[in-house]
Structure formats: structure tokens, C-alpha cells
Amino acid sequence: MAFNSFGNLLQLTTFGESHGIAIGGVIDGFPAGMNVDFEAIQNELDRRKPGQSAIVTQRKEPDTVQFLSGIFEGVTTGASIGFQIQNTNQKSKDYSHNTNVYRPSHADYTYDKKYETRDYRGGGRTSARETANWVVAGALAKQLISHININAFTSSVGDIFIDKPYQDLDFTKTDSNIVRCPDEAIAEKMIAKIKDIKKQGDTIGGTITCVAQNVPVGLGEPIFHKLHAELGKAMLSINAVKGFEFGSGFCGAKMQGSEHNDVFTKDGKTETNLSGGIQGGISNGMDIYFRVAFKPVATIMQKQQTIDSDGNLTEIHGKGRHDPCVVPRAIPIVEALTALVLADFYLLDRTRRV
Amino acid sequence: MAFNSFGNLLQLTTFGESHGIAIGGVIDGFPAGMNVDFEAIQNELDRRKPGQSAIVTQRKEPDTVQFLSGIFEGVTTGASIGFQIQNTNQKSKDYSHNTNVYRPSHADYTYDKKYETRDYRGGGRTSARETANWVVAGALAKQLISHININAFTSSVGDIFIDKPYQDLDFTKTDSNIVRCPDEAIAEKMIAKIKDIKKQGDTIGGTITCVAQNVPVGLGEPIFHKLHAELGKAMLSINAVKGFEFGSGFCGAKMQGSEHNDVFTKDGKTETNLSGGIQGGISNGMDIYFRVAFKPVATIMQKQQTIDSDGNLTEIHGKGRHDPCVVPRAIPIVEALTALVLADFYLLDRTRRV
Amino acid sequence: MAFNSFGNLLQLTTFGESHGIAIGGVIDGFPAGMNVDFEAIQNELDRRKPGQSAIVTQRKEPDTVQFLSGIFEGVTTGASIGFQIQNTNQKSKDYSHNTNVYRPSHADYTYDKKYETRDYRGGGRTSARETANWVVAGALAKQLISHININAFTSSVGDIFIDKPYQDLDFTKTDSNIVRCPDEAIAEKMIAKIKDIKKQGDTIGGTITCVAQNVPVGLGEPIFHKLHAELGKAMLSINAVKGFEFGSGFCGAKMQGSEHNDVFTKDGKTETNLSGGIQGGISNGMDIYFRVAFKPVATIMQKQQTIDSDGNLTEIHGKGRHDPCVVPRAIPIVEALTALVLADFYLLDRTRRV
């Protein structure tokens, strides 16, 4: 029961604060014998890193991962995989004004009350910098289950939505634009929106849709480790996430059984897929798809009322370099956690029949 | 790493199929010294039990829980609490026609493929009968954290929604009507809707909203055991659930930071509560609220095309006694899991400061 | 992290007090598709049950296990296996004199101090009756790894020791005598010794040796789940156990490397086996053997000084029906836990290579 661990058999345990020396983690249960594609891992980190485009934070962090163990001559050995990412560009003084002041809708207040002490520099342990660790582990997991295709993309920014079903999208276009929306016309509108919001010193929310294809039948473990429940928990662990739905989701709650049921075809597939590829917590071989809601980033470049740790009313004005919209950089994070969940269940499934 | 276990320090492990001898479980980590209110536990089971009204399944199951250990002379001893509920009214022959046929949008197909064997009677392990176990454990957890008020209610059936904020509702009215909606005018419409759907041999989805009040500041454990992530995982474990959102939820994804941030007041509370009582995965003392989407029950009293285990196309027609809408009976289940999550974090929090 | 759970992937969670309604448990992670030999399970329970011979407790408990789930038409389904054993012959009044008095070298005092409440009837949760649950789960595990032979036997009673290496013993003779020692001449001496001790109203300790043969190479998981460490933990969980050694054990601590090292032969086997079949925490294909020390049973039919819960000095005299020597009935317990550990690692090993 570790608070900083994720996964069952394939388990990631992490450490690190945004302004400490380094962040990193230990991956346990990774099977031996896999040739590691290090470039692919760095590519995923680059998709997440700050400063990559005009619509994300302008911080410059190279985010280079260093593997410390568990990989020998390019091959996983079955030993735990230790890794770290140095923090090279932290500007702690950007946060010196926050020492004592609770930023609205951040975790400053709750951490202070819970732990009675707090690393106030850049959010400390609460910083989304932590998610770089997840991307490293997820990139390894992707290589383990390379037969499964995982594609996340930006499905909305504010009230600008993709209005096509995902089947009509070309996922190879996702990374062709800086907002990571495969519908290029919509992508332009999203980018314009974010630029406008940024100019206002404000931030905006959005949603990410993720599709996993070519998933074998049988992944997922009832009763309390249903595949969608683990995916939901994973997504709700990402900073700023407020909601998760899979298959028909909240729309399904308005429907009747006669229209919602997925009728089988002869080959064991289903005509429709409102189930979202999961029945009874176990993958059924159809596409798994789900949607994740992100609130707007809490740090805004505007003046806000707040209190300090003594309970005095005061004002705060965002400084530092922050994302106007978290969604474009969250795409690789969503994919990484999806890969970790699927890889975990993929290994577990080997033990479920005599 | 048990597939049938829920919780971290306070852990429920369950067993049982709908048509076996009994269902039950073991509660581990329950602290010693609590006087058990057995009547309160039975009351919660009665809220969940079949046959309680005209709009739920007409199966008759008394659902009487028998405690086998861990409670001595009415007081918890710190030993594991074993309990069981006999299955008294199973009509296995209702299911004999399903031996070989996969019910659409049920877990028959996925279980058969995963395990290569299956208890086909009434869904076996996949049956929502399992949730009676959760209600037992949740009722005990409620007593452990009796200072916290947990109220779930039906917030929509199909496209009939409560249109008031929860603050305007009187939770004491939730159980005054059979659909468990505290807005009595809306409740009547919902009941009429479900009766109509039932007459069609069809089923309908809905949503449940749950509010936890008087939660102390500091419950929840980052990074991978955030309070809302554990609540989300719990809710997504309930049969038929397709989505989870807390605080501003999916609406928050359309908002700007300047309107979404919850500004602090002098006492450490916030003026608004779009955060839903949780910041950085830790409770902040404001109301925790979330919403859960349930799909329509998959068993309908209509003819549907499907396949058998040999891949032959065939037809199926629902038999047995099923719920036209799962939401009214799911209210105590949502509350039970909420209580388990909060009680778990309540105990854990005792260990987080020197 | 459940206190009443044992195992990693194959996990047993138990409940029950000696004088409650029933004891039982839940087995999680047992693979689907195994034909269960129920008679073999009952046979193991019969080897452990009280009243089976003149040198064990004369309590009569039929100890019939009832499976409640997870097995359908004689085959495991992959669902959690619930089971229970009714307590039919508890004589709580035998213990009524103990309500308030701490039996020396029992857990009465520590439970009372830790939990501030206690089921004082027959030891409650601390009773070795719990081990019947382990025998049930172990008997199932034995069937899962039926290619591995597990043989435990009584290697000493008091200062009467088998003086042969285990290789010279015929394990088929273990159950041919009531003390379960495969050396029949020594067995007679042990039996005489126990009868004599019993006549004195006293009790005596002993050791059990266990040998696992035909174990595949590769079971065990470094760093903190070494095969011998898990076996040791398992054995130290048995009531009355005071020590564990494997391979050369404590004798190895007196030896030099040049005499202790096991030299390889061409086929990957070793000429000697002071390693006890485990190197670096992983089985090497040679016989695994270890020895477990049991203290004398604490309940004696003699007068002893003690205190009550108010701290008053008082006297206690054992009543009830107790074992003069725990070792003969502990043989199936040692085997059961060994089977559980090996079966757990057997399943885990399937996940350790790509």
C-alpha cells in the first residue's frame, strides 16, 4: 500500500518535487528480455515537455531521462528499473512570493493542513512535473504491448469540440498541429482560442479522448480491478482532471436498453460499441475509448483574492511560466497511463487460467 | 494485489455468485472498539434489496447478513470481520436458457473468453448481487465515520433531470419516494417514466449524485491515491456505471480559470466550490460532490439477436425478474463505497504526521 | 495491505475465531479451469483435525469445509473462492474462567493491550483453529502444482531427533504412525515421550522438516520476495513457531566457504545442496528443504502464577482439551503453507519474461 505507487503487477513508484534536484521512479515487475527503444522514450518526453510551442508554458526543460538500473546492454533484465530526470531549469524565485500564500484552486492549502509543512516551490510534490515520470514508464509499457495501438487526441478546448466520431479521424494527424487535434480545421480554431485566452492572462479547460485498438479479449480483472475502473483511476490521477467516461458515458445514462445494447455479430464482435470495448470489466476485443475532462489551469496572470497561512486576506497575481491550456501537453500523459494499465493487465492475464 | 479486494488500510475482500450458496466477504483493518449498530446495517441492505417497490425487480431476497467473526458482544475486536448473506431465492432455471448464449452487453462473452469456463446462472460472479456485500461493509464504515454525512440521490432518469443545485434539496426526502429523488415533483415524473419503460419491456439509464458533508480537511493521499481518484475507481466498479465526474466535472472543461478558481475566504473556506471539496487529491473541508452515470440495464424483455458459444447466430429474450432502471437501488451502493473510501483515508491520515 | 491476507498473486484472506459461528476465507487469484479434488482437501483437513489419535487434543471437530463460490460444476472459474468451516464443538464454558485472566505465554495480554477488547473464548482470533483455513487453501494449491512433491515430517520431539539425512527416509511412512515421523523406530520413542509428557500435565516442543522436490528452476522474486524469505515468513506465521532455517541453516554459520559452496555438475545440478535448493532467492531445481522449530504448547494442566486484567496476582490451571505436542498436527499446516508459497511464485513466474 504505497501512496506513490501505481499498478498491480507492473508497478511504478515515483518521487520528486518540481524544484528539487531530480524527479524519478522505480518500475517493478517489468519482464526481462525486452529490447528498449530509448529514442521512442525520449520522443514521448518531448511531446510532454514545456516550451515546445507557442500555446504551452515557455519554461525550458530538456527532460532527459537517465536509466540507472534494470536495463543491461539495451535489454530489460527483470530487475527493477530505476530512472531519473534532472530538474535543470527551476526558477524557485518565481515562487518565493507564494511561501505563505494559498493559490486558489491549488493544493497549497490542503497540503499545508494535512502535512503541517510544505515545499512551496512551484507546487512541490503536487506539480504536474511528476507526470514526466509517468511518461517514461508509459513509454516502456507501450513497447511491451506494441501490438496495441493507443491514440489520444484533443477532443475539445473550451466550447470548441470535434464534431466527428473518432472513426472518421486520422490519428496520424494528431501531432501535425500544436494543439494535437487530428481534425485540422477544428485544430486551428482551438489554437486561436488558446492564444486569445493566453493574451487575457487567463486559462481554459478541455477534453482528451483516447482510443486503444487491437486490444486482445480478456484484459481486466473483476470485481475491483475492472479495466475501465483502473483506467478511470489512472486518468483521475492526472492533475486538473475532473471527469472520466468510457463508451457511451454520460450520454448512456439517457438511453434505453433496446438502443444501448451492443448486438453480437457472428465473429464475436458487436454491431455497435456503446460498451466502449469493455464488458463486465474485461476487454471484449472492440475498440476501447474514453474521454477525460480537464479543468482550466488554476494559475492565471490576473489578480485574485486569497488568504495566507495566518488566515489574513491578501491578493495574489500569477507569475512564472504556465500553460494557458493543459490539454495539448497532457496527450502523452493520457497515453502513458493507458499503456501502463493495459500492460499490467496483459501480464496479469497470463496467470488467470491453469 | 487481490482482484476481489477494495481499499488500502480498511480492506474489503468478497466472494460469491448470484446463484451459489451464499455471498459474503472479509473486512480487514477495521479498528477495535466500535459498538456495532446491526439494525442500521440491515436498513442499508433493505434499501438495496430487490422487491422493495413497483419500479424495481420483483425478486424476493431477504438479504439478511450474518456476521461470523470480528465482533464480540456487539463490539468490533480488531480481528477480521467475516460475514455472509445466504442466497435464498435464486431461480436458476430462469437462466437455463442462457447456458450457451451470450446476452448482449453483459459479461457472458468476456468471461467465457477470459476464463474458458463460466458460472452462467444469473451472471454468476458478474451479478450486481455482489453489491450487497459492499453495502454491508459500507454500513460499518458509515458508523466509523459517523461525523461525516453522506447523501446520494437520483439526479436523473433518462432525460428527466433535477434542475436545482444540491444545496436547494432536502436530503431527508430522498427515501420518501421509491425513485429516491429528493425533489418530489421530479420524482413523480421519474417514477412515471420508469413504469412506462417497464411496460415496454425496456430499461433506462440515469445518474446518481452523491454529497459528502462535514469531511475533515486532509483526507486523501497523493500521488496515486487521490481522494477523487479512489472515489472514481469505486464508482466505476459498480455494475452499469459508464462515467464519473466531481466538482465542476465535464462542465469545468468548458470554463476559464478566472471563473473556475475557488477564491478563499478568511476561514479557509472557499466562496465557490467548483473543486468539489478536493484540491490536489486531498479534502479541503468543503462539500465533496460527484455524479455517476449508469447505463440502462442490459437485460430487456424484448427479442434480440445474439450468438452462442459456438458462434451461431440466435435470438434471446429476457426472462427472470430484472430492474427497469438500476438507479433507485444503486443509491445505497454509492453511499456505501463512498463511506469505505472516506473511512480508509480517515484511518490512513492518522499515520501521515510524526 | 491486509493483515489477514497471505500471498501475492495467489492470496488467501481469512476470518474466524475458535468459538464463533464459523471460520473461513477467500482465495483470490486462483486460476480458472482446474478440476477440484474435494476428497483430497478433506483428507488434508483430517490430518490436521483434533481427536485423531491418543497424542493430540481430544476435542472432536469434524472440520468439514463448505465451498461457497468460485467452483462451478467441480471446476475453478477464476472467481474468488469463498469457503467456511462451521465451529460445531466449541465448549466456551471451558474458557469462562479465563475471561479476565492472562494465560502465560499466550496472546491474551498483548491482544488486550493492543485492542482494548478481546474475544477470550479459546483464544478467539489467536487460536490455531485458524490454521484449518490454511490447510484448505494449501490443499487447493497442492492440486495446482501437483508436479511438485511436498513432504513434511516430524524431525524431533523434545531431544529425540531423527539422526538420518532426509534422503534416507521413506516419506510414504510419515502418516503410518501418529507422530508423523517416517523413521519408525524414532517415531515410537517420540510417541512414548509425548504420552509421558501428557501424563505429567505438561507439553513439549519439536521440529518439523519439510522437503519440496521437483520444483522447477526459477521460482522466487528478488529482492524482497525471495523464495526462502516467503517460506520463512509463512512458517513463522504458524502458532508456536520460534525459528526457521533452510539448507545448511544455523550449521552453515559455522562453516567455511570452501566446504559450504555447492559445486556445479554438468547438468546444472550441484554435487552438494547446502543451499537448500535456493540461490539468490530463486529455486535452482535441487530439493528445497527447511526446518521449523515449535515451542511447547503454552496451555499446561498444571497450576501457574499469573495476573488478571486489573493487575492482581492470581493462579491459573489449564482446562479444556489441548495438545501435549503440537508437531504431529502441524505437519499438514507446514505443507499447506509451502504449497501456497510455491503456487504463488509459480503463477508469478509466468509474468517475468516478455
Added chain:
Amino acid sequence: MAFNSFGNLLQLTTFGESHGIAIGGVIDGFPAGMNVDFEAIQNELDRRKPGQSAIVTQRKEPDTVQFLSGIFEGVTTGASIGFQIQNTNQKSKDYSHNTNVYRPSHADYTYDKKYETRDYRGGGRTSARETANWVVAGALAKQLISHININAFTSSVGDIFIDKPYQDLDFTKTDSNIVRCPDEAIAEKMIAKIKDIKKQGDTIGGTITCVAQNVPVGLGEPIFHKLHAELGKAMLSINAVKGFEFGSGFCGAKMQGSEHNDVFTKDGKTETNLSGGIQGGISNGMDIYFRVAFKPVATIMQKQQTIDSDGNLTEIHGKGRHDPCVVPRAIPIVEALTALVLADFYLLDRTRRV
């Protein structure tokens, strides 16, 4: 379920091979608010480090720990504590002759068979270098439970034993000699013995006794997390350990109940302490003491027959710088793991009463 994790609520997860870049770990569940004494941690590492005296390996490793997170301005924050120790003095070429050859009584063969790949440099993951990680975590744990005194010492080397009960020893003398035996006359003999063995190019085994004093009543969690079972598992995780006994241990197996029982005195203490401070898996407030058997180090400076990975017979001759007796350097390791186990149960115990 992580193979490289130790502990329940207070959990250490580690990584690292002896000849990689660094070893290190993550400590999870450490409570917030403790002032860290960094010097005390380094002192413990220095007690374990190679090259500290004439009777241990002459490798020079500074073993400086660097904390990467979880400690802010000298105080624990409740966040996970990441740390690492650089590998500065690895001489991989010392091991180049082992690439393909299985060292007798090492884990080369079992790792190769299990993982089908192996970091052969200096034992890789199987190296006792890993225990430096444990010393770091244990040193922090010691500070958390500073009211408990933990003293381990060398109780035998080969057949040279301390012949006094531990109560007659002065633990302040343990570190006054290089073999860490508090009986100075015996220490001299042990040192002479080890020097002689070293001269022969051989190695020798030994035992360590550990005493924990001032332990509060109530630590330990039945049924499967008994205090002595967790201590035993911890000790059996240390490289080269072959046995564990606590209290009367294997001697207890020869005794009668009337002589073995610990009679209570008025204050809840016991006249004798054959129980070793633990009854029913829970500390009773008396001294906890146990003994750990270490086999002789497997690497000897003598020629031995062995095989290579192709099954060819060959010879091997130890090179590199190895310990002739592992016991003196294992003292801080035994203490560290004892501290981790006790600190874990100390935190858990806060949750066991309402």
C-alpha cells in the same frame, strides 16, 4: 505487489546493480514533520561501507547518500523520499571473466535461467550492495522511533561464540572493535579467526544477535503480519542468511511447557522472556531479541570446479575484493531492517482502535 518493495505502510522500494550508475530507492509513507539528522544516516552507511577495516573487503566506496525529494529545509514533508548512492568505484573488469561462468553458491545460474538474461558484473541486482539502500531507509526509521533502542552485534564467527546472555553485555562496546562483538575477549578471537581464514583465501560464516529494547506493547498485526514473522522475513532477505530464530528459538523446541512459559509479574512484565518480547505476533513490552545465521561468503580465493552457460565444465578462481566474513558489515543492515519493521508497525498501530 512489488518485488522490490519492503514494508506495509512505511514502504521502501529500491533499484540498482552493483556496477550500474547508482543504486537508490523511494521511501513511501514516511510521516511529515520529522527533522532529519543527516549525519546519523551517513554514520550508519559508514558502518556498512567496504574498506573500513582489515577484516572486510578492501573495496573503497564512499557510499554517500543524496536525497532527491521528500525532505524540505531538513524536515520530512510527507512526500515520497527519493534517494541515491552513486557507484563510484566499480571495477567491472574484475568480473569480466565471469560473463559466462556460474559462480558456485551464487545466484548467477538461477538468474540466468529465470530471466534468460543477466547483468553479470559483480552480481548485478543480486549484489549485497543493495543493502546500502536498506541502511539509508533504516537510519531514517530509527529516527522516527528514536525511543526504541536497537542493538545488533556479532554473536559468533565460525565456532567462536559469545557465551554470555545478552543482558551481561555492554552494547556501547559493540563498535569499539572491528568485528562488532561487545565481548572484547571474544572479539579478539573472532578477529584472529577471520584474519586466518582470509589468509587461506577462504571465508567463514557467523551469527548476529539483535535486541530491541523499550518497544511499546502492541506492535504487530496478526494473522499474517506477526511481528516476528515480518522480522524473520526481513532478515531472510539479507544476502547469505540461512536461518532466523527469536526468543527461545530452536532451543525452545527441546523444552517443556512448564519450563518455557513466561510467568507474569504484577506490572504486566514476565519473569523470564523465552517469548522474546512477542506473544501472538504482538510485542508485549519485554525485550525483543532474535538471532540470524549467515553462511560463509561464496566467493573464495581458491580454485573451484563449475560450469559455464553452455554446460561445459570449467574452473573458477575468485578475484576482486571480497569479505572473508560478512557479519561485521551486516550489523547495521540487521539494525536497519529491524527499525523499518518496527517503524512500520508503530505507524500501523495508530489505526487499530477507534
